[in-house]
Amino acid sequence: MRIEIVSLFPEFVAQVAGHGVVGRAQERGLLSLHGWNPRDYAEGNYRRVDDRPFGGGPGMVMMIDPLRACLEAARAADPAPARVVYLSPQGRPLTQAKVRELAAQPRLVLLCGRYEGVDERLLAAEVDEEISIGDYVLSGGELAAAVVVDAVARLQDGALNDAESAVQDSFEGDGLLDCPHYTRPVEHALGEVPAVLLSGNHALIARWRRQQALGRTWLRRPDLLDRGTLSPADHKLLEEFLAGAGH
Numbered sequence: 001m002r003i004e005i006v007s008l009f010p011e012f013v014a015q016v017a018g019h020g021v022v023g024r025a026q027e028r029g030l031l032s033l034h035g036w037n038p039r040d041y042a043e044g045n046y047r048r049v050d051d052r053p054f055g056g057g058p059g060m061v062m063m064i065d066p067l068r069a070c071l072e073a074a075r076a077a078d079p080a081p082a083r084v085v086y087l088s089p090q091g092r093p094l095t096q097a098k099v100r101e102l103a104a105q106p107r108l109v110l111l112c113g114r115y116e117g118v119d120e121r122l123l124a125a126e127v128d129e130e131i132s133i134g135d136y137v138l139s140g141g142e143l144a145a146a147v148v149v150d151a152v153a154r155l156q157d158g159a160l161n162d163a164e165s166a167v168q169d170s171f172e173g174d175g176l177l178d179c180p181h182y183t184r185p186v187e188h189a190l191g192e193v194p195a196v197l198l199s200g201n202h203a204l205i206a207r208w209r210r211q212q213a214l215g216r217t218w219l220r221r222p223d224l225l226d227r228g229t230l231s232p233a234d235h236k237l238l239e240e241f242l243a244g245a246g247h
């Protein structure tokens, strides 16, 4: 998979996304990141990329032509069809389902805004979809792009040493939150490890983990739990969990 990063700070994303799983995915040739800076495509002595907003108001807006020329160069860099994504609070929320959809694309162009944002005419002409990583305002879209790169990279075949961990992660598969995790030492001043995890009984361990995932989702993110789609076994596990938790 190839990802073009269109940004006034293109090296930013490569630095943030160059470690761990994402760095390894790049080393394994599963993913390549390519930075493109609209300032390299701006005209004039000052290579202007932004200007004041029509209608007045604070801040600056990114201009059409440097971005348009930059996007054209990024598209032309590879024959694979590219999905152009603009990161912005006005976008649809990034979910694991959306990550899976993006991870299946041969190529992505991630457009990172700065200042107040981008001239709407450029967005209408060039962008396939807007995506938000959350309901807050960042100083630039680069961190959001790095989030997309990380989430997409780990889903590339061969990126994770233990493919199972991608399935067990929160939101994978059934959309539940992840169960709690423990590791050595068994005894610690901060508490003990649940005995079931030391039992060696894999069926009981799987049951406990499923019950914890259901219970934690119900307690922390009930919006993710559509009880109507739960199996009878899951209903029973959840009821048992809630009874034990005094709910």
Ligand SMILES: Nc1nonc1C(=O)N[C@@H]1CC[C@H](O)C1
Pocket (backbone or CB within 6 Å): 087, 088, 089, 113, 114, 115, 116, 117, 118, 131, 132, 133, 134, 135, 136, 137, 138, 139, 140, 141, 144
């Ligand atoms: N939340 C978000 N999810 O994706 N991007 C953002 C975000 O805050 N972007 C900034 C808004 C103005 C500046 O141009 C960049």
